[in-house]
Amino acid sequence: MESKLIQFQVFYEIAMTIGNSLDLHKMLRSALVAYLRKLSCASGVIMKLTVPEPGRAGFVPELSIPRTAVDQPALKKVIDGLPNSLSPEGVDRFKDTLPLCTHPDKGTCVYIMDLQGFGLLILAKGGDDFDMTTLHSLVQLNKKLAGACVACQQKKRIELINDKLSREIDVRRRTENKLVQLAGELELRVAKRTQTLNALNEELLKKIEEIEAKEASLKESEERYRSLMQATPDPVVVYDGKGRVLFVNPAFTRVFGWRFEEISGRRLDFVPEDRMDEAVGLRRRVLNEGVCVGIESRRLTKEGNVLDVSISGATYQGPSDALPGVIVNLRDITEIKQTQDMMIQAEKMVSLGGLAAGMAHEINNPLAGILQSVQVIENRLKGDLPVNRKTAEACGVSFESMTEYMERRGIFKLSSHICKSGRQAAQIVDDMLSFSRKESSSHKLSDVNQIIDAALMMASHDYDLKKSYDFSRIKVFKFYDTALPKIPCIPNQIQQVVFNLLKNAAQAMSKDRDAKETPTIQLATFSGEGGVCIDISDNGPGMNDHVRQRLFEPFFTTKGVGEGTGLGLSVSYFIITDRHRGKMGVSSAPGKGTRFSIKLPIFRPD
Amino acid sequence: MMIVKWNETDAIDELGAMITDVSATFGVKSIMVLSCEKNRYSLDAFNRLLAEAAVPIFGGIFPALIAKNRLLDRGNIVFGLDEAVSPVMVPELGKPRVNFESLLDELIPHIDPGNTVAVFVDGFSKRINAFIESLFTVFGLEVNYVGGGAGSLSMEQEPCLFTNSGVVGDAAMLVPMGIRSGIGVCHGWQFLKGPFRVTESDQNTILTLDWRPAFEVYREVLTAHLGGAPFENREFYDVAKGFPFGIARMDNEHIVRDPVSRDENGALVCVGEVPEGAFVSVLLGDEASLINAAGRALKMGQDALPQESTTGIHLVMDCISRALFLDDRFGLELTALGDGETRVFGACTLGEIANCGHEFIEFYNKTCVVAVIEETWNQS
Numbered sequence: 004m005e006s007k008l009i010q011f012q013v014f015y016e017i018a019m020t021i022g023n024s025l026d027l028h029k030m031l032r033s034a035l036v037a038y039l040r041k042l043s044c045a046s047g048v049i050m051k052l053t054v055p056e057p058g059r060a061g062f063v064p065e066l067s068i069p070r071t072a073v074d075q076p077a078l079k080k081v082i083d084g085l086p087n088s089l090s091p092e093g094v095d096r097f098k099d100t101l102p103l104c105t106h107p108d109k110g111t112c113v114y115i116m117d118l119q120g121f122g123l124l125i126l127a128k129g130g131d132d133f134d135m136t137t138l139h140s141l142v143q144l145n146k147k148l149a150g151a152c153v154a155c156q157q158k159k160r161i162e163l164i165n166d167k168l169s170r171e172i173d174v175r176r177r178t179e180n181k182l183v184q185l186a187g188e189l190e191l192r193v194a195k196r197t198q199t200l201n202a203l204n205e206e207l208l209k210k211i212e213e214i215e216a217k218e219a220s221l222k223e224s225e226e227r228y229r230s231l232m233q234a235t236p237d238p239v240v241v242y243d244g245k246g247r248v249l250f251v252n253p254a255f256t257r258v259f260g261w262r263f264e265e266i267s268g269r270r271l272d273f274v275p276e277d278r279m280d281e282a283v284g285l286r287r288r289v290l291n292e293g294v295c296v297g298i299e300s301r302r303l304t305k306e307g308n309v310l311d312v313s314i315s316g317a318t319y320q321g322p323s324d325a326l327p328g329v330i331v332n333l334r335d336i337t338e339i340k341q342t343q344d345m346m347i348q349a350e351k352m353v354s355l356g357g358l359a360a361g362m363a364h365e366i367n368n369p370l371a372g373i374l375q376s377v378q379v380i381e382n383r384l385k386g387d388l389p390v391n392r393k394t395a396e397a398c399g400v401s402f403e404s405m406t407e408y409m410e411r412r413g414i415f416k417l418s419s420h421i422c423k424s425g426r427q428a429a430q431i432v433d434d435m436l437s438f439s440r441k442e443s444s445s446h447k448l449s450d451v452n453q454i455i456d457a458a459l460m461m462a463s464h465d466y467d468l469k470k471s472y473d474f475s476r477i478k479v480f481k482f483y484d485t486a487l488p489k490i491p492c493i494p495n496q497i498q499q500v501v502f503n504l505l506k507n508a509a510q511a512m513s514k515d516r517d518a519k520e521t522p523t524i525q526l527a528t529f530s531g532e533g534g535v536c537i538d539i540s541d542n543g544p545g546m547n548d549h550v551r552q553r554l555f556e557p558f559f560t561t562k563g564v565g566e567g568t569g570l571g572l573s574v575s576y577f578i579i580t581d582r583h584r585g586k587m588g589v590s591s592a593p594g595k596g597t598r599f600s601i602k603l604p605i606f607r608p609d
Numbered sequence: 610m611m612i613v614k615w616n617e618t619d620a621i622d623e624l625g626a627m628i629t630d631v632s633a634t635f636g637v638k639s640i641m642v643l644s645c646e647k648n649r650y651s652l653d654a655f656n657r658l659l660a661e662a663a664v665p666i667f668g669g670i671f672p673a674l675i676a677k678n679r680l681l682d683r684g685n686i687v688f689g690l691d692e693a694v695s696p697v698m699v700p701e702l703g704k705p706r707v708n709f710e711s712l713l714d715e716l717i718p719h720i721d722p723g724n725t726v727a728v729f730v731d732g733f734s735k736r737i738n739a740f741i742e743s744l745f746t747v748f749g750l751e752v753n754y755v756g757g758g759a760g761s762l763s764m765e766q767e768p769c770l771f772t773n774s775g776v777v778g779d780a781a782m783l784v785p786m787g788i789r790s791g792i793g794v795c796h797g798w799q800f801l802k803g804p805f806r807v808t809e810s811d812q813n814t815i816l817t818l819d820w821r822p823a824f825e826v827y828r829e830v831l832t833a834h835l836g837g838a839p840f841e842n843r844e845f846y847d848v849a850k851g852f853p854f855g856i857a858r859m860d861n862e863h864i865v866r867d868p869v870s871r872d873e874n875g876a877l878v879c880v881g882e883v884p885e886g887a888f889v890s891v892l893l894g895d896e897a898s899l900i901n902a903a904g905r906a907l908k909m910g911q912d913a914l915p916q917e918s919t920t921g922i923h924l925v926m927d928c929i930s931r932a933l934f935l936d937d938r939f940g941l942e943l944t945a946l947g948d949g950e951t952r953v954f955g956a957c958t959l960g961e962i963a964n965c966g967h968e969f970i971e972f973y974n975k976t977c978v979v980a981v982i983e984e985t986w987n988q989s
Contacts, residue, residue, distance in 0.1 A: 012804050012857045012888035019886040036742055036969075043861045045750050045967035069749025111967065129967025131860055 013041040014140055021148050027155035031066045034148055038126060039068060042133075042141075045111070046072035048082065049152075050123035052094065060094050061087035062123055077107040078127055081115065085123070102138055116141060118149035121156070238312075238333045241319075244326020246270055246286075258335050260305025273303045275592075277548075289316040289329055302333060308590055311340040338588075366432050374425040377418050384409050384418070431570060446491040446583075451528055451535050451603070452483045454494050458501035459526075462509065474509055482527040490535050490603050492583055497603070500575040501539065504599050507572070508541040510562070511597070515544040531602055534585065540598035545591045554589055579603070612637060612689035613922065613954055615676040619648035619683045625658050627687045632664045637689035641727070641784070642668035642771075643956045644685045646761045652768065656775040667696035667784055669729045669759030670769040670776075672929040673957035678943045680932060686954050691985055692787050696772045699781040703735035709743030713783075720785050722751035723915075725980065727784040730972075732758025732959025733766035734779050735812050737972050738882040741962065744783075745970045753790045753913075754970050755980035757926040757958025758880070764869060789918050789983045793909030794965040796865050796894075796928075796976035797902025798853055802830040803890025810885045815854075815868070815877045818889070822875025827852075827868065830891045845871050850934045853975050854879065854889040861965075863892060867930050867974040880930075880960050881972045894975075896938050899931055903977045904945040910981040911948075913966060921984030923947065925955030928975045932957050946979060 020037040024030040035047045046069055050062040062085050067073050073082055086097050101123075103115040112132045116124045124145055133141070232239060238255035240248060248266045256262050259273060274282040278301055289295050294317040302312050313334040318327040383391055384406065395402040409415055463474045505524065512522040520542055527538040546554070546561075553559045555576040560569035579587040583603050591597035612634050614627050624644070632640055640662065644650070648670075650658075659666055674681040697716045701707065720726070728744070730737050737758070744754070759769035768778035805826055809816035815823040831839045831852055839848050846869055855863025866889065868877040883889065907923065914920065925946050932939045947953045963978040964970040 008804065009857045009859065013859050016884075016887050032746075036746075040858060040969045040971075042859045043968050045969075068746050069751075070746060071749050071751065075749070127967075133859075137859065 010137060010140060014144055017041050017144060018147060021144075022151035022154065025155050025158035027152060027159060028066060030151055030155055032068070034151070035066060035068050038124075042126065042128065042137075043130065044126045044128045046075060046078060046127045048072050048078060048125040049118070050082070050085070050125060052122040058088070058090045060089040060091070061085075065122065072127070075127070077111045077113060078125065080107045081105060081113045081125060085115075102142060104132065104138075114138070114141075116145050118145055118152060121149045121152035124148065235332075238335065240271065240331050240333065242271075242329045242331070244328050246329075249328060255333070258304070258310065258333075259302070275301050275303055275309060278302075285314065285316070286329065289331075290318055290327065293318050299336065307592075307595065309592060310335050311337040338586075362432070367429065370425055370429050370432070374422060374429070377421045377425065381415070381418050381422070385415065446493055448489040449492050449494045449497070450489055451487055451492075451497070451537060452485075454492075454497045455481075455483075455501050455526055455528065455537065457494075458498045458505060461498070461502050462505040474505075476522065477509060477512065478521055478523045480523065480525045482525065482529075484529045487528050487530060487535055488605060490605050492603060493578075496578045496582060500578050500601070501537070503571045503575045504539045508539070508543060508597070512541060512543040533606075534602045534604045537601040537603070538598055539601075540596060542596040545593045545595045545597055547593050551589055551591050555587075613686065613952060614689075615674070615681070615684060615686040615954070617676075617679075617681055617684035619645070619650075621648070621650050621654050621658060624648075624650075624685045624687075625661075627685065628658070628662055628666065631687045631689040632662060632666075634689050636691050637664065638693040639665040639667075639690045641688040641690060642666060642685055643674050643688075643954075644668060644670045645674055645681060645683050646670050646672055646763075646767075646769075647683050648685070652776060655771070659771055659773050659775060662773055665694060665696065665773060667694070667770075667772045667782060669771070669782070669956070670761075670767075671757075671759050671956040671958055672762040673932060675925050675927060675943060675946075675953060675955040675957065677953055678940060678947065680939055680943065680957070686956075688954070690786065694784050694786055697783045697785075698770070698772060698774070698777065699740070699783065700777065701779060702731060702737065702740055702781050703779050705736070707736070709736075709740050710747055713743055713747045717748075717783065717785065720748050720752055721787065723789055725753045725755060725786050725788050725790040725982065727786060728754050728756030728781065728962045729770055729784075730756070730758050730781040730960070730962065731766065731769055731779050732760035732880060733764070734781070736882075737781075737960070738884075740781050741970050741972050745964075750964060750967060752785070753792050753980065754962055754964050755790065755792055755924060755926060755978060756962040757928075757956065757978070758960035758962075758972075759956075760959045762929065762959075788921075788985055789915050790924075791910040791912065791914030791918075791981040792963050792965055793906035793911070793913065793979045793981070794961070794963045794971075794973065794976060795902040795906035795909065796862055796931075796973065797898035797900075797905075798855060798863065798865055798892035798894040798975060799898060800855065800863075801834060801852065801891045801893040803855075804857065804888035805890070807883055807885055807887045807889055810883050810887075811876075812882045813879045814872075815879065815883050815889070816874070817876075823877040824871045824875040827877060827891065834893070845869075846933075850930050851893060853892050853894075853930075854883070855892040856883070856887050856889055861968065863890065864971055865892065865974040865976060867928070869930075880974050894934070896935060896941070899935060899977075900938075900942050900945050903927070903942045903979075906977045906979045907946055907948070907981070909965065910979040914981045914983060918983035920948075920951050921982045923951050923953040923955070924980040924982050925953055926958050926961045926963070926978040926980075927955060928961055928973070928977070929957035929959060930975050931977065934975075942977070946977070951981075 017034070017037045020033045022030065023033060031049050035049060038044065039047050046067065048067040049065045051065040052060060053063050054060045062082075064073050064082070067078075072078050086093065089097060098117050098119075101115060101117040105113050105115070107113055110129055112128050114124075114126045114128070114133065116126070118124050232250075232252045235252060236254055238258045239250075239252045240255055241250040243249050247268050248263075248271050249268075251261070251263050251266065261271075261273075281300055285295065285298055285300070294315075296315045298314045300312055300314055301309050303309055313336045314331060315334070316329050316331040319330055320327045382388070387402070392402045395405050459479065508524050509522075515522075523542045525538070525540045527536075527540075529536050529538075550561060555572050556569075557573040558569035559573075562569075576587050579585040579601055585601060585603040587602075588600045589597060590600070612631055614631055616623050616627060624642070628640060628642065631637055672682075674684060674686050676684070676686055699709070699712060699716065726748070730740065734740075761767050761769070766778055768776040770777055770780050770782045772782070805818040807815055807818060807823075808820045817823055818826040827849075828840060831848065834852075835848075849868045854866040854868060856866060857863055866879040866881055866883050868879050870878045872878065910923070911920070923946055925943075927942065927946070931942065935942055943953065961973040961976045961978040962970065963973065963980070
């Protein structure tokens, strides 16, 4: 057979064994066996190009058939002679020299051929060498083998990647399964827990309902107590353990003027100076005894007004409080006190009236005698009567001379003075009698503003008043309620009262040497509950408690002897309270001026 | 090497006596027995005989034996070896996917280089080629291989290899021997027609050639060569024995594949595997070329024997089909295998196993393998 045909068959059969598997070792084994069998070779080695480090490329046996081929002296010699530690350029240079044929021993020819991209193919052959045609054909065949090797390597890489991916997928799948399992367990647990929670929920809802009910009850109770506190007409203030305000009720604000926001958390400065010691003692007493009730004292409002209060206090301990606090009820008894004063005054006046009634007759008779006698004396001395002249002449004195003598000697002044004093005494008796006398004057609907204006007019023209003080120097401010209703009253008595108050104010201010302000009287009228109110206030020197408390007492006066009887205010008080069933009060403090407050009922008090 | 005794009878007693006699010979440490299939020993009797052997015993049952210049179809040849060999049986040779390399590593961890390994296989086993490849891969050409396929000409697979343990089939037997040899392989068959591509095959069965039923193509070639209808009214092998297939290889004779039968699908059953994708040519031979080839095989073997060795015997593994082809002229081949002095013993095998010099081990068909064994024995 033609050698070419044999060559064709041989190479074809070798080629058929190349690339039949992507398993490198399996493919190489199959191919190398074919190489050896078909080419009548004794042994073959596939060398792989490795690059453990850059610039250190070399060749290592990948497969040898027989296995011991690399140890056979001839091949070993060739393999050991292969270059190593090659740079990439060195590898290329070496490969350019291939295929190589060497005869390591007699009878053996070793061929070193390039497997491009993979390494080398080494074949050991006995007998005749390959001819050039065969060698060149082998070179072509080797390219196919090299490609198959590279493909197997890629496959191996892909397999490695696949393996890795498979492992990862496996891990993930297991993790997924685990997650599914855990999710299942979790669901079970959740279901169980949900069941438990539902049960707890129900229980909780029940408890919440109970709590809500209790809260509602508590809130209701709180509301009730708050409402009570809010509604209580008495001012209430709650202090903490350090005496700071924790709470005040609306009544407190209404009576004393401070809003809670103004004084919350602060000490309340509303104890008058003269009551400080009393207040300290009271607090100590409350803290020691736990409670105290009905202690009468005085407290100041925000405007500086003094109020009579009845103080009741008790300690309390909050759950988080270290020190006990104090809850204080301050009942405004100013009116009660005033009323009491009024009643006392009224009783006094009634007593006085009774006394006066008893004494009036005894006094009036001699008084009448005195006044009559004085009148007769004045008539006999002053009056140009024929009998007076005749008698004078009988005494050898002319009437004119006698009159002049009397004049010069001030006898007429004296008699006038006696008359005046007598009349004054009579007035006093009359005044005193007025406490017991039933009023005969009738009430009529009157405009209070007009009555006050009339009193003002009187005051500005009053001679006595002028002597004491020039009323025109007093600034009078009027704050009249123009819509004030008319009230049933005895106008001249009301006028008298107003006059008295104006006179007292003027006199007080005239005596105030320390006054730095312009003396001022304010007159205000306004509607009050069921009545009409008149406030007459001044910026005079004011009065202390002692004076204020006795102000309406009959015969009580701060004026000097002969400057007043001490009955003016008593009578005024009597007129307002008894004759008109009104109310009259005074508030004053030293240096703070004085204010008289009068309230007259709208309806006649019958 | 050895003492050799042979007989031409099928009496098992005689065999037993020969075995006893040889094993009793001073210096004999193991025995190789080649036996004719037509002896038809009962398995039990044979096994007993083998078990009772005083020394390690191994061998095979072959279609015929070669004793000096004679072809024996009955009888036995008993070789007394002066070393205690350890035959290694590889069972289930035809079992798919058996890793013969691993098996060989396990069974024969080491083999001394330069030795000779007798290799006998069941000639009808399916994976002889794979076994041979593994043999080469594991041991390479450090040793010489000589052997062949045992079995029956009836083409039925039967137990045909034996050791002291008994007779087995579908196996391979390896017997490393510490003797040197020179191997010669030659067949003499020549190109007639081809190549044809084996487009489909199943191990030793060629199904299609160039996508045509194999027998069809084969018949065409023979018809063209012989004329007429060569297979009509004739047994297949009667015709085919003169026209084997040959698988080409570089710088060497074709590897012959002997078609021994055909099946109803037109496939051709060969002795030995025919790989799919291989190219096969139809070969032919004549008396002269075959006998010439035998002479060349001897020459090759003699040339290959190390110079310092003395020839002991010519151990011949000659294909039975050559004997059948040459018929009564086979004796000429046997004569060509001798040099007038050296004893020629061997077997007519179903396929031959040998490596020729620096070449791959092959499983040959219709080939003459001569192992020129060195003499290690002072007695003859």
